Amino acid sequence: xxxxxxxxxxxxxxxxxxxxxxxxxxxxxxxxxxxxxxxxxxxxxxxxxxxxxxxxxxxxxxx
Amino acid sequence: xxxxxxxxxxxxxxxxxxxxxxxxxxxxxxxxxxxxxxxxxxxxxxxxxxxxxxxxxxxxxxxxxxxxxxxxxxxxxxxxxxxxxxxxxxxxxxxxxxxxxxxxxxxxxxxxxxxxxxxxxxxxxxxxxxxxx
Numbered sequence: 001x002x003x004x005x006x007x008x009x010x011x012x013x014x015x016x017x018x019x020x021x022x023x024x025x026x027x028x029x030x031x032x033x034x035x036x037x038x039x040x041x042x043x044x045x046x047x048x049x050x051x052x053x054x055x056x057x058x059x060x061x062x063x
Numbered sequence: 064x065x066x067x068x069x070x071x072x073x074x075x076x077x078x079x080x081x082x083x084x085x086x087x088x089x090x091x092x093x094x095x096x097x098x099x100x101x102x103x104x105x106x107x108x109x110x111x112x113x114x115x116x117x118x119x120x121x122x123x124x125x126x127x128x129x130x131x132x133x134x135x136x137x138x139x140x141x142x143x144x145x146x147x148x149x150x151x152x153x154x155x156x157x158x159x160x161x162x163x164x165x166x167x168x169x170x171x172x173x174x175x176x177x178x179x180x181x182x183x184x185x186x187x188x189x190x191x192x193x194x195x196x
Contacts, residue, residue, distance in 0.1 A: 022118035038092035
C-alpha cells in the first residue's frame with residue numbers, strides 16, 4: 001500500500017513537526033558535521049556531497 | 064536498513080551516496096554492519112551532537128536516539144528530500160529514488176512495513192519499558 005504523498009500527516013510532507021523547528025527543510029542548507037564510521041574513519045558531510053548527493057538514514061541503532 | 068542494502072547498487076548507479084547515522088559507538092556499528100552485510104557507512108554520533116543540531120533527538124529512549132528519518136543532501140549541503148518516519152511507516156528505496164529522479168520532486172510516499180514477529184516483540188518490550196520510565 002502506498003500512502004498519498006500529499007497526506008495531511010505533518011510528518012509526511014515538508015511541514016515542520018510541532019516542537020521541532022530545526023529539522024532541515026527541503027531547500028535549506030543542512031548543518032555540516034563530521035563523524036567517524038564503524039572503522040573509525042572520518043566522514044565529513046560537506047566533502048561527501050561535493051562529489052555527489054548523499055542519502056542519510058537516521059536509525060535507532062543496534063537492538 | 065536491509066532494504067537499502069538490497070538497493071545499494073541501484074542507489075549508487077543513480078548517483079547517490081548512502082550513509083546511516085545512529086548514536087552507536089563504532090564497535091556496535093561494526094557489529095551491525097557485519098550482521099546485516101551493510102555495504103554503506105554507519106556513522107557514529109556518540110555524543111548526539113548531530114542529531115541534537117538536526118533536531119532529530121528523541122530524548123525519551125535510551126538516553127537519546129535519533130527519530131527515524133531520511134534526509135538527502137546535495138552539493139552545498141542543500142536538502143533535496145526529507146522524510147520523517149516511524150518504526151512501521153517508511154519510504155522505500157525505490158520510492159525515494161523515483162522522487163529524487165523526478166522533475167518535480169515532492170515528498171516521497173511512505174509504505175506500511177509489517178514488523179517481523181521478533182521485532183514486534185522487541186518493539187513491544189521497548190514501548191512498555193519507556194512507559195515505565
